[in-house]
Amino acid sequence: MKAAGLVVEYNPFHNGHQYHLDQSLARTKADIAVGVMSGNFLQRGEPALVNKWARTKMALKAGVDLIVELPFVHAVQKAEYFSEAAILLLEELQCEWVCFGSEKGEIEPFTNTYALLAEHADLIDQQAKTFMNAGHSYPKAMALAYAELKKNYPDMLTLDQPNNILGFHYVSAILKNKLSIKPITIQRTGSGYHDAALPKDSIASATAIRKEITADGSLKDVARFLPGASYDVLRDYQEEMRLWHTWDLYWPYVKLKLLTTSPSALKDIYEMKEGLENRLVTAAQTSATFLEFMQKVKTKRYTWTRLQRLLTYLLMNITNDDIPHTLKPTYIRVLGFSQKGREYMQSLKKEKGHLLLTRPAAANDPILSIEQRAANVHASILPAEMWQKVQKREYQPPVII
Amino acid sequence: MKAAGLVVEYNPFHNGHQYHLDQSLARTKADIAVGVMSGNFLQRGEPALVNKWARTKMALKAGVDLIVELPFVHAVQKAEYFSEAAILLLEELQCEWVCFGSEKGEIEPFTNTYALLAEHADLIDQQAKTFMNAGHSYPKAMALAYAELKKNYPDMLTLDQPNNILGFHYVSAILKNKLSIKPITIQRTGSGYHDAALPKDSIASATAIRKEITADGSLKDVARFLPGASYDVLRDYQEEMRLWHTWDLYWPYVKLKLLTTSPSALKDIYEMKEGLENRLVTAAQTSATFLEFMQKVKTKRYTWTRLQRLLTYLLMNITNDDIPHTLKPTYIRVLGFSQKGREYMQSLKKEKGHLLLTRPAAANDPILSIEQRAANVHASILPAEMWQKVQKREYQPPVII
Numbered sequence: 074m075k076a077a078g079l080v081v082e083y084n085p086f087h088n089g090h091q092y093h094l095d096q097s098l099a100r101t102k103a104d105i106a107v108g109v110m111s112g113n114f115l116q117r118g119e120p121a122l123v124n125k126w127a128r129t130k131m132a133l134k135a136g137v138d139l140i141v142e143l144p145f146v147h148a149v150q151k152a153e154y155f156s157e158a159a160i161l162l163l164e165e166l167q168c169e170w171v172c173f174g175s176e177k178g179e180i181e182p183f184t185n186t187y188a189l190l191a192e193h194a195d196l197i198d199q200q201a202k203t204f205m206n207a208g209h210s211y212p213k214a215m216a217l218a219y220a221e222l223k224k225n226y227p228d229m230l231t232l233d234q235p236n237n238i239l240g241f242h243y244v245s246a247i248l249k250n251k252l253s254i255k256p257i258t259i260q261r262t263g264s265g266y267h268d269a270a271l272p273k274d275s276i277a278s279a280t281a282i283r284k285e286i287t288a289d290g291s292l293k294d295v296a297r298f299l300p301g302a303s304y305d306v307l308r309d310y311q312e313e314m315r316l317w318h319t320w321d322l323y324w325p326y327v328k329l330k331l332l333t334t335s336p337s338a339l340k341d342i343y344e345m346k347e348g349l350e351n352r353l354v355t356a357a358q359t360s361a362t363f364l365e366f367m368q369k370v371k372t373k374r375y376t377w378t379r380l381q382r383l384l385t386y387l388l389m390n391i392t393n394d395d396i397p398h399t400l401k402p403t404y405i406r407v408l409g410f411s412q413k414g415r416e417y418m419q420s421l422k423k424e425k426g427h428l429l430l431t432r433p434a435a436a437n438d439p440i441l442s443i444e445q446r447a448a449n450v451h452a453s454i455l456p457a458e459m460w461q462k463v464q465k466r467e468y469q470p471p472v473i474i
Numbered sequence: 475m476k477a478a479g480l481v482v483e484y485n486p487f488h489n490g491h492q493y494h495l496d497q498s499l500a501r502t503k504a505d506i507a508v509g510v511m512s513g514n515f516l517q518r519g520e521p522a523l524v525n526k527w528a529r530t531k532m533a534l535k536a537g538v539d540l541i542v543e544l545p546f547v548h549a550v551q552k553a554e555y556f557s558e559a560a561i562l563l564l565e566e567l568q569c570e571w572v573c574f575g576s577e578k579g580e581i582e583p584f585t586n587t588y589a590l591l592a593e594h595a596d597l598i599d600q601q602a603k604t605f606m607n608a609g610h611s612y613p614k615a616m617a618l619a620y621a622e623l624k625k626n627y628p629d630m631l632t633l634d635q636p637n638n639i640l641g642f643h644y645v646s647a648i649l650k651n652k653l654s655i656k657p658i659t660i661q662r663t664g665s666g667y668h669d670a671a672l673p674k675d676s677i678a679s680a681t682a683i684r685k686e687i688t689a690d691g692s693l694k695d696v697a698r699f700l701p702g703a704s705y706d707v708l709r710d711y712q713e714e715m716r717l718w719h720t721w722d723l724y725w726p727y728v729k730l731k732l733l734t735t736s737p738s739a740l741k742d743i744y745e746m747k748e749g750l751e752n753r754l755v756t757a758a759q760t761s762a763t764f765l766e767f768m769q770k771v772k773t774k775r776y777t778w779t780r781l782q783r784l785l786t787y788l789l790m791n792i793t794n795d796d797i798p799h800t801l802k803p804t805y806i807r808v809l810g811f812s813q814k815g816r817e818y819m820q821s822l823k824k825e826k827g828h829l830l831l832t833r834p835a836a837a838n839d840p841i842l843s844i845e846q847r848a849a850n851v852h853a854s855i856l857p858a859e860m861w862q863k864v865q866k867r868e869y870q871p872p873v874i875i
Contacts, residue, residue, distance in 0.1 A: 325854055325861075326730055332850045333791040361862035390734040449733045453726055460726075461762035 118381030178260025579661025
């Protein structure tokens with residue numbers, strides 16, 4: 074059996090994801106699709122709109138055969154780490170290909186760009202430092218340095234689109250680590266990654282879909298952008314949980330923590346540096362809502378995404394000790410599978426069976442214990458009995474369809 | 475002007491409190507009544523049903539002339555420390571008397587008991603240790619040792635009533651510190667301190683009143699136990715805040731904290747000892763509600779009250795460093811006053827003016843900063859905008875009637 078790997082968040086699974094999945098299988102003629110998915114918290118430092126079990130179900134119903142979890146410590150990270158950790162997982166899972174979306178759907182610009190950047194690494198570093206000294210954030214400074222180099226090499230990738238950035242890091246991870254997995258890129262269709270408005274056709278960005286769902290809590294205006302099974306899972310989730318997981322609802326926890334913890338203790342939080350702790354405490358004292366707080370703390374240097382990740386670490390109480398030194402997986406947590414996915418796992422058993430984990434009951438891996446913490450924190454905004462129920466879900470078998 | 479001092483929590487102010495206030499003024503013929511009141515968290519480790527501003531208003535409307543705050547670090551403490559800190563505050567406020575309720579209304583048993591206990595201190599200590607080794611909690615062991623001594627001295631106080639216990643500690647604090655304030659005791663009328671059922675007459679315990687209010691959220695069944703002004707304050711509070719402050723509502727914060735903090739970090743919390751941290755974490759993992767959790771962690775040794783205080787410290791993030799080494803006040807925080815209260819403060823100005831604090835805006839006293847934390851934590855269960863409003867109240871002038 075040959076597997077096509079996908080790096081996903083499915084927040085929620087929509088028609089654009091369906092298109093990408095179908096194209097990936099068609100292009101590679103793979104027997105199955107394997108998804109590495111962020112768990113309850115996402116790369117950009119946000120709680121997933123619905124928990125990982127609901128998102129796994131959506132993926133399986135749409136035709137993904139196996140969903141494994143990208144651990145929290147690797148998922149809630151800048152694009153570079155997130156991408157490399159995900160690719161390393163797909164390699165461990167012996168996927169033949171990784172299929173990712175990009176604006177143009179050609180793989181050569183990715184590989185060429187990697188080569189050019191390796192060749193000019195010192196120059197890029199030097200120029201990025203100059204831009205950072207001028208007050209730009211690290212990602213912005215890198216982008217500006219990159220743009221300078223691109224003037225001389227116009228065929229280099231356009232790296233101002235999230236999909237291109239992630240794709241570039243996937244390809245880099247493969248080339249850097251000399252992996253056997255092959256990168257394939259599928260041209261994106263429909264709306265841009267960040268587009269906030271709903272388009273007229275049937276493909277909208279996950280951002281736009283979430284915005285619409287959370288604006289009035291209703292699913293009715295987004296039905297046409299979702300496969301029927303996704304819609305059903307979301308509707309069932311809402312009926313059971315009576316809410317969508319958004320930062321606003323976690324804000325009281327973050328605020329209380331900021332207002333009851335000394336700045337010196339806050340400095341123990343991963344990525345809390347450069348006096349940010351004082352800045353956060355001061356803003357928390359005068360902010361009623363999450364939005365108000367974020368607007369107060371955001372700067373060019375401390376981007377929205379970086380701050381969201383930091384607040385996720387704070388909410389989760391993640392310290393430096395919690396972050397492993399390597400991106401290589403120490404286990405592979407299976408969140409769900411189809412019959413074909415089960416067969417694929419059987420075929421992996423001889424070589425990789427010791428890594429596969431379908432029930433974490435007896436696990437004492439520190440990375441996995443953080444997953445249990447994430448499940449707890451994600452569920453903490455639910456009513457007491459529901460929280461307890463979801464907490465227990467963490468120790469039950471994967472989703473099987 | 476001569477002042478009668480009262481040590482109060484007024485949670486909420488009811489007819490029994492009115493009787494005690496009126497009797498205190500009548501018996502002493504004092505010009506004014508001064509109340510030392512616990513702030514937003516109470517001696518037995520509970521959030522006050524309504525915040526300190528609402529409770530101050532009830533007290534002033536009932537005829538107390540001056541309400542000062544017993545700091546959190548002294549209020550949320552065992553009876554011995556609570557009582558001594560309160561008495562030291564009343565002494566600083568130059569009160570002529572402290573008036574407390576007791577079962578019999580006679581002061582001699584209190585002073586005699588103090589003398590007998592001083593005389594037999596070693597014997598009591600020794601017997602208490604024996605009872606603790608047999609598995610009893612500290613308070614229970616002390617009570618049993620006390621009962622042994624009382625067999626030989628039948629006139630000693632009956633110390634199984636909270637009012638007698640507090641009264642005994644007030645008198646002890648006065649005699650031990652050789653204070654000039656004089657103890658007066660008023661015989662209690664109506665229901666017992668802890669009685670949970672509502673009686674037929676107009677005096678019910680605060681416990682019974684809270685139980686009735688929080689059971690269905692309604693004030694209608696408790697109106698006959700409250701002065702009209704108390705009723706109005708509670709009704710206005712409910713209309714504005716839409717809730718009563720009970721442990722259930724703070725439970726998600728405590729649970730989240732227990733499930734995201736390592737046991738070694740939990741040990742930094744004041745009074746977290748003897749491996750309690752592991753016991754709490756384990757119970758939190760399997761408890762949906764506060765009640766369920768408490769039933770799991772309670773033992774003979776770790777009494778309900780002791781655990782509630784510990785959870786208050788946890789919620790507030792109180793460490794050993796936060797607790798001052800002395801019970802003597804470093805400032806006197808005024809929460810509210812009447813016209814007569816204002817005149818009394820003027821008369822204190824020459825000697826004690828430097829201690830009186832009516833607006834803590836510029837305060838950098840560490841004890842006062844904990845009061846601000848307590849105000850924040852107490853308000854944290856309110857909707858975002860209301861939380862912010864109550865938080866600001868902390869920096870505004872006292873209640874004046």
